[in-house]
Amino acid sequence: MERATTTSPPLAKAAIQRWLQLRISEVIQTPADQVDVTLPFSYYGLDSVATLGISGEMQIWLGRKLSPTLTWDHPNIERLAAFLAHDDA
Amino acid sequence: MNGFRRARWLDRELDRELDVPLYPYYIPRELGGAFVSLEEVGALVRVVARRDMTTALSHAFGLLGAVTVWLAGDATQQRALAGLALAGERISVALREPGSGSDLLAMTATARPSGGGYRLTGDKWLDDDLAKIRIAIVYARTSERGGPRGFSLFLVDKAAIAGGVHVTGKAPGPCVRGAALDELRFDAQLPGTALIGAEGSGFQVLLTALQIARTICGALSLGALDTSVESVLRFALHAKVDGELVAELPHSQKLLCEAWAELLIGDSLTGVALRGMHAVSSQASVHSAVVKYLVSTLSEQAMQKLAVIHGARHHARPPDEDPGLFEQMVRDNHAVSLLDGGTGGTTQLSLFGLSHQLRSLVIHFEATAAQAAELPATDLPGWAHHASPPVELDWTRFSLSAGGEDAVLAGIDAGIDALRAWLGQRAADETSQALEASLVRLARSKQDLFTAVRALSVGQVAAGHPEGFELARRYCVVEAAAAVLIDWRLNRAALTSTLADPAVLAVVLQRLTAQLGDAISLPPQCYRDCFAALRARRETDGQCSLHVLPPE
Numbered sequence: 147m148e149r150a151t152t153t154s155p156p157l158a159k160a161a162i163q164r165w166l167q168l169r170i171s172e173v174i175q176t177p178a179d180q181v182d183v184t185l186p187f188s189y190y191g192l193d194s195v196a197t198l199g200i201s202g203e204m205q206i207w208l209g210r211k212l213s214p215t216l217t218w219d220h221p222n223i224e225r226l227a228a229f230l231a232h233d234d235a
Numbered sequence: 236m237n238g239f240r241r242a243r244w245l246d247r248e249l250d251r252e253l254d255v256p257l258y259p260y261y262i263p264r265e266l267g268g269a270f271v272s273l274e275e276v277g278a279l280v281r282v283v284a285r286r287d288m289t290t291a292l293s294h295a296f297g298l299l300g301a302v303t304v305w306l307a308g309d310a311t312q313q314r315a316l317a318g319l320a321l322a323g324e325r326i327s328v329a330l331r332e333p334g335s336g337s338d339l340l341a342m343t344a345t346a347r348p349s350g351g352g353y354r355l356t357g358d359k360w361l362d363d364d365l366a367k368i369r370i371a372i373v374y375a376r377t378s379e380r381g382g383p384r385g386f387s388l389f390l391v392d393k394a395a396i397a398g399g400v401h402v403t404g405k406a407p408g409p410c411v412r413g414a415a416l417d418e419l420r421f422d423a424q425l426p427g428t429a430l431i432g433a434e435g436s437g438f439q440v441l442l443t444a445l446q447i448a449r450t451i452c453g454a455l456s457l458g459a460l461d462t463s464v465e466s467v468l469r470f471a472l473h474a475k476v477d478g479e480l481v482a483e484l485p486h487s488q489k490l491l492c493e494a495w496a497e498l499l500i501g502d503s504l505t506g507v508a509l510r511g512m513h514a515v516s517s518q519a520s521v522h523s524a525v526v527k528y529l530v531s532t533l534s535e536q537a538m539q540k541l542a543v544i545h546g547a548r549h550h551a552r553p554p555d556e557d558p559g560l561f562e563q564m565v566r567d568n569h570a571v572s573l574l575d576g577g578t579g580g581t582t583q584l585s586l587f588g589l590s591h592q593l594r595s596l597v598i599h600f601e602a603t604a605a606q607a608a609e610l611p612a613t614d615l616p617g618w619a620h621h622a623s624p625p626v627e628l629d630w631t632r633f634s635l636s637a638g639g640e641d642a643v644l645a646g647i648d649a650g651i652d653a654l655r656a657w658l659g660q661r662a663a664d665e666t667s668q669a670l671e672a673s674l675v676r677l678a679r680s681k682q683d684l685f686t687a688v689r690a691l692s693v694g695q696v697a698a699g700h701p702e703g704f705e706l707a708r709r710y711c712v713v714e715a716a717a718a719v720l721i722d723w724r725l726n727r728a729a730l731t732s733t734l735a736d737p738a739v740l741a742v743v744l745q746r747l748t749a750q751l752g753d754a755i756s757l758p759p760q761c762y763r764d765c766f767a768a769l770r771a772r773r774e775t776d777g778q779c780s781l782h783v784l785p786p787e
Contacts, residue, residue, distance in 0.1 A: 173693050174694070190697075191698065194383040194438070195591055196696070196697045198591060198635050199592055199594070199595070199693075199696065201638075202591075202595035202637065202639055203639075205638040205639065206598055206599055214634055214635040214636035215383070218439075
């Protein structure tokens with residue numbers, strides 16, 4: 147997995163959203179474009195433990211520490227990407 | 236109790252053992268306790284578990300409950316809990332439920348806002364005897380929708396809710412002999428100050444506290460295994476088969492050596508993990524899962540081997556020289572997983588959780604491989620050195636994901652190289668050749684594991700595909716090898732009778748590679764030398780552990 151090159155300025159919401167769509171598309175075996183960004187992660191079979199794993203990979207990709215429970219508080223792709231795009235933590 | 240005799244002596248034993256002031260050792264010093272390190276806590280409960288798993292488990296439950304308050308409680312709650320515990324009051328946890336088992340997101344006991352506090356209603360299992368405890372940490376649903384933000388933890392003082400809780404029965408099924416597992420019914424008004432942390436944080440806090448409890452589980456299993464090895468060795472040294480001492484039979488020696496090697500692996504892994512909880516706390520989600528799975532599994536496998544040596548006596552309790560000690564340890568060790576809030580399948584839960592981190596762990600390892608390979612021996616993590624003081628524990632640094640980092644595994648390539656270099660300076664005897672062959676297999680297995688993880692899809696992991704579990708299992712074994720190599724590199728001056736002995740190390744590496752399905756057959760001399768080391772260890776120190784523990 148390639149690392150995101152920088153965190154300043156934060157990655158655009160669209161790039162983060164796309165990365166998450168690709169991850170989910172691996173889970174449900176469908177093209178990434180067909181992954182609805184407004185549906186909860188649980189809809190795609192990702193439970194609270196599974197999303198912790200996604201957070202770990204995303205942390206490496208973004209190159210910065212993330213709270214592993216971000217997906218619990220922002221439980222779909224759109225909300226998580228929006229949060230990360232505007233979060234400098 | 237549920238078909239199992241509740242021996243009265245165990246009650247007396249429990250009360251007597253609990254009089255030993257262990258509570259202070261897991262209460263922070265700023266709260267009046269004597270906490271130094273989790274490694275010390277692990278060593279203490281291991282000593283207790285060597286004699287009596289019931290007492291050790293009671294302390295482990297108390298520790299789990301207390302840790303939730305150290306992690307998320309406010310200053311008033313922390314002072315109150317510490318004060319009560321130091322005054323001799325017992326703490327336990329009420330997490331699981333009769334109808335929901337150990338699924339933390341399926342619990343139905345509910346705490347609803349009421350009168351400035353909460354109304355707690357529903358049934359729970361208490362991991363203790365209600366009559367004997369004062370404080371229970373209760374896990375309850377605070378949101379109808381549930382989910383990871385739908386549960387909270389409460390610090391419940393039994394004395395403050397008199398009449399609000401009563402025992403409705405005992406948990407069904409086998410449990411540790413002599414241990415109580417009360418089924419409770421709550422209908423109690425709790426003050427608002429009973430809430431631990433923010434409302435909805437219970438699931439997260441509990442998963443974090445379980446990282447510590449799971450690692451302490453390793454110490455419990457190892458205590459039971461330590462007694463088992465010692466007990467069966469004692470038996471083998473006086474029992475005869477066809478006029479020959481059992482201990483003189485090569486097959487007996489091999490089985491005893493293997494069981495001892497598995498004990499040493501568990502000790503090394505658990506010790507490194509507990510020290511790592513201070514120094515690399517954010518990686519505890521990985522280290523705790525590895526310990527919980529592998530130490531439980533190795534202990535049970537080792538006990539099965541020891542049962543072969545015990546033969547029919549394993550089933551027919553001898554009334555004279557050994558009052559069923561080994562049999563008791565075998566039985567009680569099975570129940571250690573109860574601490575996790577489960578029914579024996581919790582080792583699989585540990586693998587499932589770990590499987591979700593495998594991809595990030597391997598990606599991170601490979602990304603930093605160049606630096607790791609260049610680590611000289613002197614750059615090994617100082618925190619893993621037994622003589623170094625423990626890093627001050629910061630409870631805020633624990634995390635539910637390691638973010639790909641694993642400081643234990645990071646040194647495995649350098650560890651293999653270091654041992655290989657050391658072997659290059661020794662005479663090329665059979666033991667050296669065996670060690671070299673095992674190192675080749677270990678390196679190959681690690682690389683095969685990484686390749687397989689790379690090929691593992693997110694979908695397979697999310698769906699709980701068996702491949703995810705198998706790769707997580709293999710990761711645990713490779714991690715254990717890394718821990719052994721850390722101990723060998725950093726601490727072998729203090730391990731002259733165990734890992735520093737080439738024959739002992741050869742059996743240890745052979746057992747690890749056997750778990751990876753790629754083991755060599757050791758030459759008979761290795762087992763003879765290893766068995767001699769085991770006998771010497773027991774005769775000199777009276778123990779079989781990796782390190783010499785304080786006397787009981």
